[in-house]
Amino acid sequence: MSRILGIMMVTFFGALLILSTVDFSPWSDPAQPAAVHVSPRYIERTIEETGIPNVVTSVLADYRGYDTLFETSVIFTAGVVVILLLRREKKW
Amino acid sequence: MVKDPDDIIVRTVARFMIPIIQLFSLYVYVHGHISPGGGFQGGCILAASFILISLAFNIGEAKKILSGRKNLLFIGLGVFIYAFTGLVPLFVQGNFLDYQHLSQFLPLDPVMARYYGVALVELGVQITVMAVMISLFQDLVTAGRHESILKDRENGIDR
Amino acid sequence: MISAANILLLILAIITAIAAISVKDLLGAVALLGAFSFFMCLLWAEMGAVDVAFTEAAVGAGVSMAFFVATLYHIARRSRD
Numbered sequence: 466m467s468r469i470l471g472i473m474m475v476t477f478f479g480a481l482l483i484l485s486t487v488d489f490s491p492w493s494d495p496a497q498p499a500a501v502h503v504s505p506r507y508i509e510r511t512i513e514e515t516g517i518p519n520v521v522t523s524v525l526a527d528y529r530g531y532d533t534l535f536e537t538s539v540i541f542t543a544g545v546v547v548i549l550l551l552r553r554e555k556k557w
Numbered sequence: 558m559v560k561d562p563d564d565i566i567v568r569t570v571a572r573f574m575i576p577i578i579q580l581f582s583l584y585v586y587v588h589g590h591i592s593p594g595g596g597f598q599g600g601c602i603l604a605a606s607f608i609l610i611s612l613a614f615n616i617g618e619a620k621k622i623l624s625g626r627k628n629l630l631f632i633g634l635g636v637f638i639y640a641f642t643g644l645v646p647l648f649v650q651g652n653f654l655d656y657q658h659l660s661q662f663l664p665l666d667p668v669m670a671r672y673y674g675v676a677l678v679e680l681g682v683q684i685t686v687m688a689v690m691i692s693l694f695q696d697l698v699t700a701g702r703h704e705s706i707l708k709d710r711e712n713g714i715d716r
Numbered sequence: 717m718i719s720a721a722n723i724l725l726l727i728l729a730i731i732t733a734i735a736a737i738s739v740k741d742l743l744g745a746v747a748l749l750g751a752f753s754f755f756m757c758l759l760w761a762e763m764g765a766v767d768v769a770f771t772e773a774a775v776g777a778g779v780s781m782a783f784f785v786a787t788l789y790h791i792a793r794r795s796r797d
Contacts, residue, residue, distance in 0.1 A: 516672040521767045526675040530654035544689030551701035593766040601774040698786035
């Protein structure tokens with residue numbers, strides 16, 4: 466019973482997801498919503514503002530510095546939690 | 558891993574590969590400004606070289622190079638480097654993580670200060686990722702008891 | 717524009733993903749998951765997202781496979797379901 470219910474749920478939500486892809490903009494369309502807001506400004510001015518040729522690095526570490534800082538602290542937290550949960554030593 | 562794999566081919570290939578892997582990881586970090594790469598990937602590759610040491614020899618061999626205490630220090634040091642680099646501009650009335658104000662402390666113009674600020678930040682990411690990956694692997698492979706397993710090996714008890 | 721290479725890589729990724737969850741031997745499942753990560757990496761590189769592909773190759777197909785094998789060292793090798 467729960468198996469049939471599960472298959473029905475998966476089919477329903479899968480069909481919903483596939484239905485929503487119809488509204489996507491075409492592949493590598495320069496006018497798609499993700500590419501018109503701040504991306505052109507980053508691409509045009511990253512050399513004169515930061516001097517970094519690789520736009521991905523300049524966005525990741527400079528324009529979106531908070532994001533990477535807390536991404537690093539998430540990794541730090543993961544390491545500390547694994548040490549707290551798994552390590553069974555009196556002396557390290 | 559915990560026991561010594563007594564395989565001369567694995568050991569020879571590992572001894573040959575480990576310096577190349579570490580050199581490649583430094584290349585990925587340093588060249589991350591120009592080509593794809595950066596701190597996260599470089600840290601993962603550097604951790605992979607230590608994991609290869611643990612696999613081809615044993616964990617004690619890897620801990621001779623980077624002991625557990627030093628590794629614990631490195632976990633915090635990376636985040637500290639990142640946060641401190643962001644904190645320095647606050648002393649000269651800049652914003653948090655606004656690297657162009659580093660030019661007042663270093664002999665650089667503001668654009669190059671941002672360039673080297675990004676390099677510093679990526680160094681912090683690389684150190685943290687490397688140390689966390691190594692500590693994760695060592696805790697997973699020995700279930701968190703590497704010291705007592707190593708001590709047992711010295712006393713002749715084999716697990 | 718989706719090329720033929722893209723379709724081939726997508727089909728291989730789907731095959732390895734389904735095989736990874738249906739195989740009984742857990743070490744085989746880990747190997748298939750690594751293959752899936754690598755096909756995703758190739759797919760991203762083919763789409764032009766080289767940074768994402770690099771991260772996937774270093775983390776997904778590299779370090780996390782070592783973690784899975786390290787965990788398998790402590791548990792039973794065959795899955796019961």
